[in-house]
Amino acid sequence: MSLAPSITIKGSASIDGTALFAPVSLTLDAGRWTCLLGGSGVGKSTILRLVCGLPTGAEFHGTITTSDGGALPSRVAYMAQDDLLLPWATIRENVQLGARLRAEPTDHLDLDEILARVGLSDHATKHPAELSGGQRQRAALARTLVEDKPVVLLDEPFSALDxxxxxxxxxxxxxxxxxxxxxxxxxxxxxxxxxxHQIAIMTPNKLMTCPPPATSVPRPVEALETLKCQAALMRLLRGQGA
Structure with a gap:
C-alpha cells in the first residue's frame, strides 16, 4: 500500500448559483487526523465527497491536490453518514464488501479481528435489519477499517453510539x-x-482553525487540555471567538 499523502483543498462551491461555502484552503497533513466541524448545511460532507470524487450536487470552483501528485479515489476509504449496508447481505459480507467488489482475497484473520474489536463477532451472520442503529454504524466502521487505504474520510462515524x-x-x-x-x-x-491533530471550523463565509492540545491522540476525555479545547471550539461554533 502507498504511503499516505497530504491533501490540499482550495476553492469554493455553489448550488444553482448560490454559494454553498466561500473560498477555503485546507491542507490535510499526511498521516494525521484533521477534524472538520461546523453547522448543518455549510458543506462539510460536500468536502468529503469532493475528495472521494463522488457526485455532490454542487459546482466546485477550485483544486484538490496531493503531495505526491497521485490520484485520490482509488486510495480512499469513505464512511458516509448513512451506514449503506446491503440489506440482503450478512454483516460479515457487508464488512468485506470492498474486497469482494474488487475480486481481491480477504484476510480472514484481519476481518475476524475487526469484527471482534467492534463487538460484532456474535452478529456476523445476521442481516442489517436484525441490528440496532449503533450496531449498524459499527459494522460500517468495520467495513471502512478493513479497507486499509492510505486516506480515510469519516462522516459522523460515531454519532449513533452511546x-x-x-x-x-x-x-x-x-x-x-x-x-x-x-x-x-x-x-x-x-x-x-x-x-x-488539526481542527477546523467551517462556516458559509470562512474556515477557522483552533489549536489542538499538544498531546497525542486519542486524548483522555477528562484531561484539562481536552476540556479547554472543547470549550474553545464551542465558543467558536457559537461565534464568540476562542
Missing part, C-alpha cells in the same frame, strides 16, 4: 488508522478535541 462505546470506537479507529491521512466530519466539539 458515550462508552463511542470512546472505545474512537480509540480503535486511532489505533487501526495510525499513519493514515484522516479527515473526520463531526458536530461534536469534545470528539474533535479528543481526536484532532
Amino acid at each position: 458515550a462508552q462505546t463511542r470512546a472505545l470506537m474512537q480509540e480503535l479507529a486511532v489505533e487501526v488508522l495510525q499513519d493514515k491521512t484522516v479527515l473526520i466530519v463531526t458536530h461534536d466539539p469534545s470528539e474533535a478535541a479528543r481526536l484532532g
Whole structure:
C-alpha cells in the first residue's frame, strides 16, 4: 500500500448559483487526523465527497491536490453518514464488501479481528435489519477499517453510539488508522478535541482553525487540555471567538 499523502483543498462551491461555502484552503497533513466541524448545511460532507470524487450536487470552483501528485479515489476509504449496508447481505459480507467488489482475497484473520474489536463477532451472520442503529454504524466502521487505504474520510462515524462505546470506537479507529491521512466530519466539539491533530471550523463565509492540545491522540476525555479545547471550539461554533 502507498504511503499516505497530504491533501490540499482550495476553492469554493455553489448550488444553482448560490454559494454553498466561500473560498477555503485546507491542507490535510499526511498521516494525521484533521477534524472538520461546523453547522448543518455549510458543506462539510460536500468536502468529503469532493475528495472521494463522488457526485455532490454542487459546482466546485477550485483544486484538490496531493503531495505526491497521485490520484485520490482509488486510495480512499469513505464512511458516509448513512451506514449503506446491503440489506440482503450478512454483516460479515457487508464488512468485506470492498474486497469482494474488487475480486481481491480477504484476510480472514484481519476481518475476524475487526469484527471482534467492534463487538460484532456474535452478529456476523445476521442481516442489517436484525441490528440496532449503533450496531449498524459499527459494522460500517468495520467495513471502512478493513479497507486499509492510505486516506480515510469519516462522516459522523460515531454519532449513533452511546458515550462508552463511542470512546472505545474512537480509540480503535486511532489505533487501526495510525499513519493514515484522516479527515473526520463531526458536530461534536469534545470528539474533535479528543481526536484532532488539526481542527477546523467551517462556516458559509470562512474556515477557522483552533489549536489542538499538544498531546497525542486519542486524548483522555477528562484531561484539562481536552476540556479547554472543547470549550474553545464551542465558543467558536457559537461565534464568540476562542
